[in-house]
Amino acid sequence: MAAVVHLEDIHKIYDSGEVQVHAVRGVSLEFSKGEFMAVMGASGSGKSTLMNTLGCLDRPTRGRYLLDGVDVGQLDRNQLADLRNEKLGFVFQGFNLLSRTTALENVELPMLYGPHRPSAREMQERALRCLDIVGLSDRADHFPSQLSGGQQQRVAIARALVNHPQVLLADEPTGNLDSKTAIDVMGVFQRLNDQGITIVMVTHELDIARFCKRNLIMRDGRVVSDIAVPDRLVAEVELRRLQDAETAAKLTA
Amino acid sequence: MSKRVLHLLLPAATGALFIVIWYAVVFSLSEEMRFLLPTPGEIIAAFQTNGAALARATLNTAEGALLGFGLAIALSAVLALTLSVSSLVRVSLYPYLMMLQMTPVIIFAPILVLWVGPGLKSVVVITFLICFFPLVVNTTQGLVSTDRNLVELFRMYRASKAQEIFLLRVPAALPYFFTGLRIAATLAPIGALVGDYTAGSSAGDGGGLGFQAIIYSSQAKYPALFATAAVTCVLGFVFAAVVIGLSWLALHQWHDSYERADK
Numbered sequence: 001m002a003a004v005v006h007l008e009d010i011h012k013i014y015d016s017g018e019v020q021v022h023a024v025r026g027v028s029l030e031f032s033k034g035e036f037m038a039v040m041g042a043s044g045s046g047k048s049t050l051m052n053t054l055g056c057l058d059r060p061t062r063g064r065y066l067l068d069g070v071d072v073g074q075l076d077r078n079q080l081a082d083l084r085n086e087k088l089g090f091v092f093q094g095f096n097l098l099s100r101t102t103a104l105e106n107v108e109l110p111m112l113y114g115p116h117r118p119s120a121r122e123m124q125e126r127a128l129r130c131l132d133i134v135g136l137s138d139r140a141d142h143f144p145s146q147l148s149g150g151q152q153q154r155v156a157i158a159r160a161l162v163n164h165p166q167v168l169l170a171d172e173p174t175g176n177l178d179s180k181t182a183i184d185v186m187g188v189f190q191r192l193n194d195q196g197i198t199i200v201m202v203t204h205e206l207d208i209a210r211f212c213k214r215n216l217i218m219r220d221g222r223v224v225s226d227i228a229v230p231d232r233l234v235a236e237v238e239l240r241r242l243q244d245a246e247t248a249a250k251l252t253a
Numbered sequence: 254m255s256k257r258v259l260h261l262l263l264p265a266a267t268g269a270l271f272i273v274i275w276y277a278v279v280f281s282l283s284e285e286m287r288f289l290l291p292t293p294g295e296i297i298a299a300f301q302t303n304g305a306a307l308a309r310a311t312l313n314t315a316e317g318a319l320l321g322f323g324l325a326i327a328l329s330a331v332l333a334l335t336l337s338v339s340s341l342v343r344v345s346l347y348p349y350l351m352m353l354q355m356t357p358v359i360i361f362a363p364i365l366v367l368w369v370g371p372g373l374k375s376v377v378v379i380t381f382l383i384c385f386f387p388l389v390v391n392t393t394q395g396l397v398s399t400d401r402n403l404v405e406l407f408r409m410y411r412a413s414k415a416q417e418i419f420l421l422r423v424p425a426a427l428p429y430f431f432t433g434l435r436i437a438a439t440l441a442p443i444g445a446l447v448g449d450y451t452a453g454s455s456a457g458d459g460g461g462l463g464f465q466a467i468i469y470s471s472q473a474k475y476p477a478l479f480a481t482a483a484v485t486c487v488l489g490f491v492f493a494a495v496v497i498g499l500s501w502l503a504l505h506q507w508h509d510s511y512e513r514a515d516k
Contacts, residue, residue: 057409081411090409096402100424100507112420113410143507 002069003030004166004198005054010063012049012221023049024060025221031200031214033166036193038209039202041218047202048171050218054200055169056084068166085110089160091201093172095152097144097159104140107131107159130158134188150181157188161197168192170201174208180242186211187235211235291476296483299476306465307477311484314461317373318445318492321380325437328381329388336389337396337422354386358444362451371454376461379448384437391436395429396422428508431500438496442488462488 012024024046031037041047052058053065056072059080065072068087075083097106107127111118118126131137134154144152153173160168170189174182182205190211193199201212209215210233217225272293279292291299300307336343358379365375399422407417449463462485469477505511 078411081409085410090406092402092406094402096400096406098403098421098424100427110410112416113412145507145509 003032003066004035004068005200006030006064006066007053008064008066010050010053010060010065012046012053012058013061023221024053026063027218027221027223029216029223029226031198033198034193034196036189036199036213037201037216038212038214039200039216039218040204040206040209042204045218046221047218049221051169051171051200051202054167055088055090056080085113085163087166089163089165089168091153091156091160091168091170091173093175095144095149095156095176097152097155099144102141102143103131103136103147103155103158104128106144106155107162109159110163126162127158130161131155133161133192134158148181149177150184153177153181153185154188157185157192161192165197167198167200170199172202172204174203174205180239182208183211183235183238183242187239190235207233288473288475291479295476296479299474299480303469303474303477303480306459307462307480307484309459310462310465310481311488313373313459314376314442314445314449314463314485315488317376317448317461318380318441318488320373321377321444321448322384322437322441322492324377324381325384325388325441326434329385329392329433332389333392333396333426334418336393337418343393350386350389353382358382358447359451362448366452371452372460375452376445376448379452380441380444383440383444383447387436387440388430388433391433392426392430395426398429399425427503428510431496431504434496435493435500438492439489441492442485446485 007027007029010024010027011022014021014023027046027050039047039050049058053060056067059073067083070083070087072080072083098109101109104124104127107130108123111123111126128137128140131140134157136151136154136158139147139151139155144155147155153176157168157173160170168189173189174185177185186208189199189201193213199212203209210229210231212229213232214226214228216223275290276292279287279290282289332346336346361382362375362379365378369375369378396418403421403425404417407421412420445461446463446466449461450466451463453460453464453467462481466478466481469475469481501511
């Protein structure tokens, strides 16, 4: 099977006049459809730069990046943006929802732009379907401030799904959530991954990374470890275990 | 006692106490000095004798305040959008906007009378000048304070500049706009009154409350003067209440400044 993402000796050098920062120093990576990878590393390890490259937000200084067979290096800014809207979905640590718009309208947002804008009816149907996937179809007309943090992140995931992306890129998606809600959101990711969606997420939490299939650790701009997760956690099991522990604690108390 | 009842009872008690003190002060004055402070009863009587004149003056002032306020909203929105486009536009215009605000409006009154004539037109312009600044400053601040993450999100989706302004920046600026609007709403009746006081005219259907104040003070009708003050106060309350209502309509569903029962 052809790789969804193919990185070949990627380098990124930031040149701010006096200082040159060599953020990524020769990363080669490949992953195929259905991958679920956690990228870890201390701040300054180059993981954010790598994510920006993967997200077509930043072009590598050297090296080749093929996204679903398209050579990203050959594209101009607008083509890059179109490719991004078509192939990639983004989830952020701070959810980044518009507070004045309902969950449904937030999910519709990525469809408003770009060359192929669907009809209002189709946008609504697609948005509703994506909200249904993350289990929030009954909250479509709620405003973000009326939703919990976990629900807001689910809306953000639905928004990332709405253009049928090949790859979902998530930057610390559980960083603003308590541990139980974080596992819940990882459950949403696991279900999406089971349906064939490729996911790459940055996290600094080891126990969150254990819900993924593959863990990549970066240091000083290089990949220092790239392993398949040995005993992968399943969100549903962990949630049940947490619940049982809570019940037990209540009984003994 | 429930909190609700207490919240009604306490201000009422304060008011009653205030009126008692008021009467005490009046009756502590010697007979010939009592004209300085009319009693609440005398002021109510003044309402009855001057009702028609006060009602007409109130409508005139309200009209001037509303027109000036509306003009300020419309033009400040346009200017704020222009200012929000680039910081270069802001640095070019801000000093002069400040100058406009720093110059006391009273100074403009005689000039305005010369330019647009006395009466409603001058009142509208003076009200506009007073309301304009807080609206422009707040709305501009709102338009440029949009969450950077959301701006980047819009750029990432390749939203057009117009989409960025109208789907993101304008809605995000609404709370700021309403803050400016609340300030301007309390200033509008005062502005209209000051405008009328300095540039009012009895021409046409007569002057407003400012003009009426001049007449009453020159005729030493002090209870009527106090009645005029009371009406102005009520007018201010009406303006503020309408704006607070509009603000609630626009923000209560999504903005954190309003508590929600369903949260």
